[in-house]
Amino acid sequence: MKKILLSFAVFMTSLISTFAINKNTVEIIYNGTTATVSVASNISSYVTVTSGSSSHVIIKQSEAFEGIDATLDNEDGEIIYSLSGSSNDGEFYMEGAFKCTVELNGLTLTNPSGPAINIQNGKRIAVSAQKGTVNTLTDGANETYNGCLHIKGHTKMKGKGTLNIVGNSKHGIYSKEYLEIKNMTLNVNTSIKDAIHCKEYFLLESGNISLNGAGDDGIQVELSSDPATSITTEHEEENTGNFYMTAGTLTISDYQGKAIKTDGSITYSGGTRNFNTDDTETYTDIQTVSQASAANSAAVYDLKGRQLKANAATGKGLFIIRKEGKAIKVIGK
Numbered sequence: 001m002k003k004i005l006l007s008f009a010v011f012m013t014s015l016i017s018t019f020a021i022n023k024n025t026v027e028i029i030y031n032g033t034t035a036t037v038s039v040a041s042n043i044s045s046y047v048t049v050t051s052g053s054s055s056h057v058i059i060k061q062s063e064a065f066e067g068i069d070a071t072l073d074n075e076d077g078e079i080i081y082s083l084s085g086s087s088n089d090g091e092f093y094m095e096g097a098f099k100c101t102v103e104l105n106g107l108t109l110t111n112p113s114g115p116a117i118n119i120q121n122g123k124r125i126a127v128s129a130q131k132g133t134v135n136t137l138t139d140g141a142n143e144t145y146n147g148c149l150h151i152k153g154h155t156k157m158k159g160k161g162t163l164n165i166v167g168n169s170k171h172g173i174y175s176k177e178y179l180e181i182k183n184m185t186l187n188v189n190t191s192i193k194d195a196i197h198c199k200e201y202f203l204l205e206s207g208n209i210s211l212n213g214a215g216d217d218g219i220q221v222e223l224s225s226d227p228a229t230s231i232t233t234e235h236e237e238e239n240t241g242n243f244y245m246t247a248g249t250l251t252i253s254d255y256q257g258k259a260i261k262t263d264g265s266i267t268y269s270g271g272t273r274n275f276n277t278d279d280t281e282t283y284t285d286i287q288t289v290s291q292a293s294a295a296n297s298a299a300v301y302d303l304k305g306r307q308l309k310a311n312a313a314t315g316k317g318l319f320i321i322r323k324e325g326k327a328i329k330v331i332g333k
Contacts, residue, residue: 023069024077028092030055030085030109042069043079055087056111061096061121083107096121099153103128104135104163112140115150122177124154129161129184138166147174147197155179155198157186167191172214175199177224178238181248183207191215195255199224200239201264204271206248211255218252218275219243221262240264241283247271 021027026047027038035055039047046065051058059081067077074080076099083092084105091111094100100121109116116137119125127149129135139148148167155175157163162185165172172188172195173179179198182205188195195211196202196219211218223241241263252259252275260266260280268277 022080024074025080025082026059027082028057028084030057030083030087030090030107032087033089035085035087035090047079055090057090057092059092059094061094061098061100063097065096065098067098083109088112091116091118093118094121097123099124099126101126101128103130104133104159104161105130106133107135107137109136110138110140113142115139115145115148117149117151118145119151119153121151122153124156125151126156126158127151127163128157129159129163131160133161134164135161136164136166139169141168141192143169145169147171148191149173152176154200157181157184159184161185162187164189165191167193167195171195171197172211173197178202180205181207181209184209186210187212189213194218194220194257195252196220198222199241201242201244202262204245204248204250206246208249210251210253212251212253214252214255214257216255217257217261218255218259219261220257221260221264223263242267245269245271245273249274251275 021038021040023040023042025040026043029036033055034053035057036053037049037057039049046062048060048062049058050060061079065079070077078099078101080101080103081092081094082103082105084107086108088110089112090109091114092102092109102117102119102125104127116139137148147170148165149172151174154177157180160183165188167188167190170193172191175198177198178200179196180203184207186207187210190213193214193216195214199222202219202221221241221243224239243260243262243264243266245268247270249272258279258281259275259277262281263283265282266280
């Protein structure tokens with residue numbers, strides 16, 4: 001009889017746990033060298049956890065997933081990954097092909113050998129520090145990746161909580177595409193290179209951002225080597241290499257390079273700036289070239305410095321042309 005009651009209790013606990021998870025949610029709770037991953041039943045066929053109970057959580061979101069059970073709060077029916085708990089030897093790695101949200105719900109996560117959070121998904125990725133929570137991410141000294149918080153897609157950071165980042169490898173935050181910040185209290189306390197490094201553009205709409213101890217620039221914004229994107233309602237072009245600050249507070253201190261470095265322009269239209277606004281660098285010598293002028297260039301390189309065929313810049317994308325002892329960045333059209 002005791003065995004029957006015990007089995008029934010275990011079953012009910014499991015059932016309650018399943019129903020306690022909101023739709024479209026993957027809940028990850030870190031505890032030392034282990035992590036408990038719970039997946040809502042409505043998305044279980046789209047989410048594969050390959051890491052078992054390890055604190056190095058690896059999740060693959062099906063490429064067939066295109067949203068499910070949309071609501072007013074989740075208009076696209078995306079998957080929400082809720083991270084909490086603590087681990088001194090863990091990570092969150094996720095692959096996917098549809099936008100998603102990563103919620104930080106009181107997370108302390110250190111990965112001694114890589115990024116604390118690594119999102120290999122080229123779509124819009126929202127990172128939300130939940131209201132009232134304090135979250136800390138720390139990476140290890142390993143230069144095979146670009147940031148403690150490393151995101152392949154468009155990055156939107158938000159929430160009324162706090163996120164602390166310690167970057168022991170390269171950048172504190174790396175976004176392969178644009179980066180927008182709203183409401184969040186963000187502290188990048190250490191970074192071997194840039195505190196924040198992104199491509200396309202950077203936008204600070206609100207929040208309290210403190211960048212301290214960068215080994216290079218406070219914020220660097222690069223043009224993407226991908227072809228130019230279409231015009232948006234907020235900006236004339238996504239892939240501008242521009243920096244925009246419309247509100248919020250931005251403090252940049254104890255850096256070794258520039259406070260802000262961009263491949264485009266720097267625009268302040270509001271907010272409070274606690275740094276030397278003269279200690280910035282913009283790359284204004286970016287030209288759009290025709291096929292004829294590109295074909296006549298002396299030498300053409302990609303952004304990694306690899307020499308290309310002379311007519312390479314006749315295609316779409318960003319290139320470096322060296323001619324008559326000068327080097328310019330050009331956008332092929």
